[in-house]
Amino acid sequence: MNNATGAAIARIWNWRITVSCAALLLVVAIAAVSFGPIHIGFAEVFKTLLNLPGGATGQGRTVILQLRLPRVVLGALVGAALATSGAVYQTVFHNPLADPYLLGAASGAGLGATIALTSTHHDVTALLPVFAFGGGILAVLTSFFVSGKFFAEPNTLLLSGIAVGSFATAIQTYLQQRHSNALRPVYSWILGDLTAASWSVVGWSAIYIAIALAILFAVAKQLDGLMLSDEEAFSLGINPNRLRILAVGAATLATATAVSASGLIGFVGIVVPHLVRGVTRRVTNRSLISIALVGAAFLVLADLGARTLLSPAELPIGVITAFVGAPFFLFVLRNRRRASH
Amino acid sequence: MMTAGTITVSDLTIRFGDKTILDDINLQLPHGQWTCLVGPNGAGKTTLLKALLGTTAYSGSIQDRGTEVFKSHRRNIAFVPQSPAIPQGMSVGEYVALGRSKRDGWGKESQASRELIATILVQTSLYGMQKNFVSQLSGGEMQRALIARALAQEPDLILLDEPTSALDLHHQISVLNNIELLKERGVTIISTMHDITLAAMYAQNIVIMQRGKVLLSGSSQSVIHSPELKSAFDNRIDVFTLDSGRPVVIATKDQREDQAGNP
Numbered sequence: 173m174n175n176a177t178g179a180a181i182a183r184i185w186n187w188r189i190t191v192s193c194a195a196l197l198l199v200v201a202i203a204a205v206s207f208g209p210i211h212i213g214f215a216e217v218f219k220t221l222l223n224l225p226g227g228a229t230g231q232g233r234t235v236i237l238q239l240r241l242p243r244v245v246l247g248a249l250v251g252a253a254l255a256t257s258g259a260v261y262q263t264v265f266h267n268p269l270a271d272p273y274l275l276g277a278a279s280g281a282g283l284g285a286t287i288a289l290t291s292t293h294h295d296v297t298a299l300l301p302v303f304a305f306g307g308g309i310l311a312v313l314t315s316f317f318v319s320g321k322f323f324a325e326p327n328t329l330l331l332s333g334i335a336v337g338s339f340a341t342a343i344q345t346y347l348q349q350r351h352s353n354a355l356r357p358v359y360s361w362i363l364g365d366l367t368a369a370s371w372s373v374v375g376w377s378a379i380y381i382a383i384a385l386a387i388l389f390a391v392a393k394q395l396d397g398l399m400l401s402d403e404e405a406f407s408l409g410i411n412p413n414r415l416r417i418l419a420v421g422a423a424t425l426a427t428a429t430a431v432s433a434s435g436l437i438g439f440v441g442i443v444v445p446h447l448v449r450g451v452t453r454r455v456t457n458r459s460l461i462s463i464a465l466v467g468a469a470f471l472v473l474a475d476l477g478a479r480t481l482l483s484p485a486e487l488p489i490g491v492i493t494a495f496v497g498a499p500f501f502l503f504v505l506r507n508r509r510r511a512s513h
Numbered sequence: 514m515m516t517a518g519t520i521t522v523s524d525l526t527i528r529f530g531d532k533t534i535l536d537d538i539n540l541q542l543p544h545g546q547w548t549c550l551v552g553p554n555g556a557g558k559t560t561l562l563k564a565l566l567g568t569t570a571y572s573g574s575i576q577d578r579g580t581e582v583f584k585s586h587r588r589n590i591a592f593v594p595q596s597p598a599i600p601q602g603m604s605v606g607e608y609v610a611l612g613r614s615k616r617d618g619w620g621k622e623s624q625a626s627r628e629l630i631a632t633i634l635v636q637t638s639l640y641g642m643q644k645n646f647v648s649q650l651s652g653g654e655m656q657r658a659l660i661a662r663a664l665a666q667e668p669d670l671i672l673l674d675e676p677t678s679a680l681d682l683h684h685q686i687s688v689l690n691n692i693e694l695l696k697e698r699g700v701t702i703i704s705t706m707h708d709i710t711l712a713a714m715y716a717q718n719i720v721i722m723q724r725g726k727v728l729l730s731g732s733s734q735s736v737i738h739s740p741e742l743k744s745a746f747d748n749r750i751d752v753f754t755l756d757s758g759r760p761v762v763i764a765t766k767d768q769r770e771d772q773a774g775n776p
Contacts, residue, residue, distance in 0.1 A: 266598070393620030396611060399600035406568050407592035408666070409615035455602045 186459075189452055193465035200469045201248065204476040205240045209483060212236060243369040246377060246433060247475045247489075248468035250366070251440055253381045253430040255467020257423035258441020259456045260388055263395050264419050265330060272427040272441040275333035275420075279340035280311020281431040286344045286358050290351035300361065300432070308428035311336050361435045363488030366475050369433075377433040384426035385464060391419060395457035437471070437490045439497025444470055447500075518544045520565065520670075520701070524573035527560055534560045536725040538573070542718070544670075547692075547702040549712035549733075552722035558705035559595070561722070562672045565703060566592055577670075588670065589615060591663035595674040597655065599648050605658055606643030609633065612665030630665055637661040637691055653684035660691045671695055673704035677711065689715050709750075709762045713737045721745045737762065 206217045212232055220227035220236050228236055254272050261270040273279075284307020285300050312333075319332040348358055394415055397405035405412045430437070444467040445456050452459045474492040481487055525538040535557045542548050542565075550558040563569040567582040567590075575582045582588070591612070600608065613626040634640040637657045642650075650658060656676060663671050676692065677685040685708075693715065696702055706712045712719055712733070719736040721729040728745040729736050736742060737760045743750055753761045 268601070394614075396600070396603070396607075396619070397614070399598060399603065400611075401594050401598050403563060403566055403568055403592045403594060404597065407566060407590050407668075407672075408611060449602060453602070455600060455607070 186452075186454075189459070190462050190465070193448075193462045193469070197248065197465050197469040197472070200472050200476075201244050204244045204247070204472045205236055207476060207480055208235070208240060210235055238371075242371050242374050243366050243475065244472050246369040246374050247366050247472040249374070249377050249381050250430040250434045250437065251444075251467040251469070251471025252385065252464040253426035253467075254437065254440040255444035255470070256385055256388055256460055256464045257426045259445035259460060259463045260395065260419050260423040261441070262445060263457045264398055264416055264423075266399070267330070268446075269442065270330070271438075272423065272430075273337075273436070273438070274330060275315045275424065276311035276336035276340055277308045277424055277427045278431055278436050279337035279344070280314075281305065281308035281428055282362055282436065283307045283311070283340040283344045283347075285361055285435075286347050286354070289354045289358050289361070290347045302432075304432040305428050307340070308431055309424070311340055312424050312428075360488070363435065363490045366434050366478075366489060367486065373433055377429050380429040381426055384422040384429070387418065387422040388426070389460055389464075391415060392457050392460040395419060396455065399455070435488075435490065437474075437493055439493045439501065440467055440471055443493075443497045443500050520544070521576045522561075522565075522573070523576075525561075525564065525571055525575060526573055527557075527564060527569060527571045534725055535564070535571070538725075538727055540720060540727060540730060542701070542703060544701045545699045546718060547696050547704070547716040548718040548720060549716035550703065550705045550720045550722055551707070551709050551712050552705075553707075555724070556722040557725040558722055559674050562592075562674055562703065562705060565670075566590055566672055589666065589668045591666045591668035591671040593659045593663055593671065593673040593676055595678060597659060599655070601646075601648055603647050604643060605639055605645050605647055605650070606630070606634075608647045608658055609639070609643070609661045609665050612662040612667075615666065626665075629667075633661050633664045636664070636694060638687075653680055653687070656680060656684070656688050657691060660688060664691075664694065668695075668700055670701040670703070673702070675705050675707070677706065677708070685711065709737070710760070713760050713762070734760075 202214055202217055202221075205221075206212050206214055210232070212220075212228060212235070216226070216228050216232070217236060219225070220233060221241075227233070257272040258270070261272060261274055262268055264270075265274070281304040284303035284305070287307070288299055288303035315329060315333040315336045318336065319329040344358075348355055394410055397408055397410040398412060398415060398419075400408075402412045405415075427441075445463050448459050448463045448466050449456050452462065456463070471489070471493070474496065475489050477492045478487045478489040481492075520542040522538055522540040522542070525535055525540075526533065527535040538561065550556075550561060552558055560569060564571050564575060565582060567588075570583075577588065609630055610622055610626070613622055613630070614620075617623050617626055631640070634643055637660055639654070639657055639661055642654070647655065647658060660676070663673075671692075673692065676688055680688060689711065692702060692704070702716075704716070709719070713736075716733055718731065719729075719733045720727055721736065721742070723745065729739055729741055731739075737752060742752065749765055751763050751765050753763065755761060
């Protein structure tokens with residue numbers, strides 16, 4: 173087999189993986205719209221979504237289009253955002269355990285939401301995303317500022333992110349204790365849920381997440397350069413710091429939007445990139461689209477579990493992702509350790 | 514003064530905080546030739562390489578074909594570091610193909626590039642290993658993969674930081690022969706090296722550096738036979754000439770002690 177044929181086969185294989193991931197997402201999404209307290213058949217869901225004759229009408233149609241579909245779409249957006257930004261953080265920081273909540277994004281967003289919930293007696297649900305987003309971005313900027321030299325020493329940035337995150341969590345806990353009446357809504361938000369999903373939430377999250385993912389997909393190939401030393405990257409035509417700022421900025425935008433829309437949902441950003449890399453056996457940033465699709469499918473499936481396992485009660489989705497993600501993560505860690513011996 | 518066909522380093526000084534790494538360096542590095550920077554650790558060799566690449570701020574001037582290096586983004590320079598970062602999950606083929614990124618664009622590999630990469634893999638004895646992960650390569654294989662990536666880049670200038678350190682003699686010769694492939698194509702080569710005998714064997718020019726200063730520079734033959742060479746190495750070397758005419762530099766461990774005892 174000559175080199176050109178090998179390259180052609182490799183390209184087809186990559187496309188097959190991407191198409192399979194998209195098909196997986198589609199099947200999971202239709203299943204998630206179909207299952208629930210009111211069961212609606214696959215065919216009926218399909219016809220309703222495509223506006224074909226024979227689709228659901230009345231209450232069934234409302235359940236599909238106004239309740240379940242926005243929730244599935246939001247779950248897919250959040251899953252894609254968290255998985256992709258996790259993969260990008262892992263490349264930029266040369267750390268396979270880096271996750272989207274690094275640099276204090278999640279804790280900052282948590283603090284922002286807590287400030288909103290504890291500072292007034294009015295219903296601030298609609299403003300939560302704005303506060304969470306502001307808190308998340310502010311925490312990341314503080315991490316950069318504290319670390320001083322930006323990317324000169326990635327570990328310094330990681331450590332300052334952890335410190336800023338801990339500080340934000342400390343203030344958040346203090347506020348919670350001071351305002352015990354807000355304990356329950358804050359706690360519920362921290363565990364993450366998609367129950368607030370509506371087309372308006374889907375609308376604004378989709379814009380930010382689409383912008384962030386478009387940037388990350390556009391620079392995905394160049395991220396290979398960040399796996400080398402800065403001098404090598406420079407000699408291959410990359411400005412490493414400019415690329416890092418762009419990649420971390422876009423990944424943080426995706427993370428902050430996801431956290432604002434759905435609270436803190438852990439493990440997606442670590443589990444999904446490892447899972448996809450295990451199957452494709454390729455550098456993480458070369459499978460970024462597949463990672464986004466699998467991340468979307470993973471979170472939609474987790475939300476389906478959250479809705480149905482204790483039905484009619486709901487489990488927080490963060491509990492499901494941690495329940496699946498933590499053992500998987502330990503399994504990956506154990507295998508990596510074995511492989512290195 | 515800028516001379517056609519040279520990289521001209523004038524009054525180059527680099528400081529990191531209070532520490533002076535390079536102190537008022539003046540050099541002419543001829544294009545199309547192999548120049549070797551020789552000196553102990555801390556002499557400033559790697560910093561000089563990074564300045565030539567254009568990634569380190571400096572005072573003074575480094576002009577390549579009439580343009581200051583940090584202002585020139587079109588130069589095609591390959592950089593081979595002493596301790597490369599090893600990308601996890603990347604195959605040898607993909608790693609070598611990174612060398613084409615500047616010419617073809619990231620992730621876009623032309624048919625001609627693929628053929629060139631196959632040829633280079635054969636030249637560097639890596640053919641058949643292109644599907645292996647770079648993280649699984651031995652030290653010598655990794656060094657060859659780095660040289661292969663540099664060859665794929667088809668650079669005008671290649672900067673190599675200690676390309677033979679941590680290699681046994683067999684692999685040192687193999688890597689140096691691979692670098693010679695570039696010299697045959699007219700590529701300007703600037704490398705750092707500890708071993709002055711190997712430097713004299715391969716490079717046309719040698720620059721002896723110590724504590725951020727250039728002590729000696731010129732053609733390999735003139736530098737190695739210069740009476741000042743021994744003092745540059747604190748009189749701790751002897752230079753012999755073999756029957757073949759090749760010079761050999763040997764460290765003399767007890768030279769200083771002998772001199773101290775017999776003034």
